[in-house]
């Protein structure tokens with residue numbers, strides 16, 4: 001399957017502005033956290049990226065440490081980009097991040113200027129790119145002055161190695177402070193990437209308001225709670241699933257009776273909307289205007305196709321929202 005050069009990829013996808021910036025992101029973005037590393041099937045990874053792009057997913061999200069081993073998702077994505085999508089660079093929005101443990105010694109993680117700028121150099125080499133579109137601080141570093149991390153991101157932009165910057169997993173009060181600091185530097189700080197789904201709603205408590213007031217958008221990660229917000233675990237743990245692989249922060253213990261009951265209740269609402277549970281869960285994360293994109297992961301092409309169809313029904317009645325709140329409470 002080659003990328004469709006006279007594609008209708010832009011006909012159906014919805015593109016939302018990130019906060020008050022001019023940058024538009026697809027309502028569904030693809031993340032390469034899992035299933036794109038050296039240990040994974042390269043041809044499946046390639047097909048997922050090409051199919052995503054053909055469906056209008058222009059945004060691919062990476063980090064220095066994605067893949068197993070860390071860095072291999074960037075390496076694989078760089079190869080796929082070069083071989084299949086090189087002529088589409090200006091149609092693509094590629095992000096990477098730094099902050100989690102990446103190499104040995106005192107400069108291999110967190111938010112120092114040294115880590116942030118060295119890691120970006122390494123990422124660009126692995127990605128075979130001159131610049132990324134969004135460069136993130138992956139987590140707040142309480143032992144580095146916030147201004148140092150902010151200034152490092154600003155430098156990345158001034159060096160032409162990033163067009164925009166963002167933060168991820170930053171607590172509420174630090175986010176407010178960061179918004180002010182980025183304003184001082186006039187840095188194009190456009191996005192916060194929080195964990196947000198029907199099963200993890202913390203971002204609704206003030207963070208979304210702070211972002212809206214600051215003119216910053218949200219790209220929310222793990223909107224399917226790593227697959228638990230689908231029906232795949234209703235009959236037990238399938239062999240091919242992330243839980244079965246045991247590679248992540250979810251395990252068999254996460255597949256609780258309570259969560260499965262909630263999924264079955266949500267399924268009734270989804271069916272009335274002619275959606276699957278995954279599609280309902282994705283549409284639901286996009287109901288708040290501050291959320292510009294739901295950042296999904298996938299292990300197979302069919303999941304991406306199913307998930308993008310969430311966009312066929314993004315409207316919720318007040319009654320539906322109340323019912324969902326009752327189920328989730």
Ligand SMILES: NC(=O)c1ccc[n+]([C@@H]2O[C@H](COP(=O)([O-])OP(=O)(O)OC[C@H]3O[C@@H](n4cnc5c(N)ncnc54)[C@H](OP(=O)(O)O)[C@@H]3O)[C@@H](O)[C@H]2O)c1
Pocket residue numbers: 030031032033034035061062138168169193220221222223224225226227228230231232240241242243278295296297298299300302303304306307
């Ligand atoms: N900033 C951060 O700290 C941070 C942290 C984590 C993730 N992220 C970003 O968010 C992205 C998404 O993370 P994620 O992959 O953990 O989240 P997710 O989208 O909640 O979960 C994706 C997983 O759910 C399953 N799935 C997806 N669609 C499905 C469908 N239609 N039916 C059944 N199962 C389906 C697949 O798992 P199976 O393997 O079971 O098929 C897939 O790998 C990452 O790639 C990364 O870019 C960011």
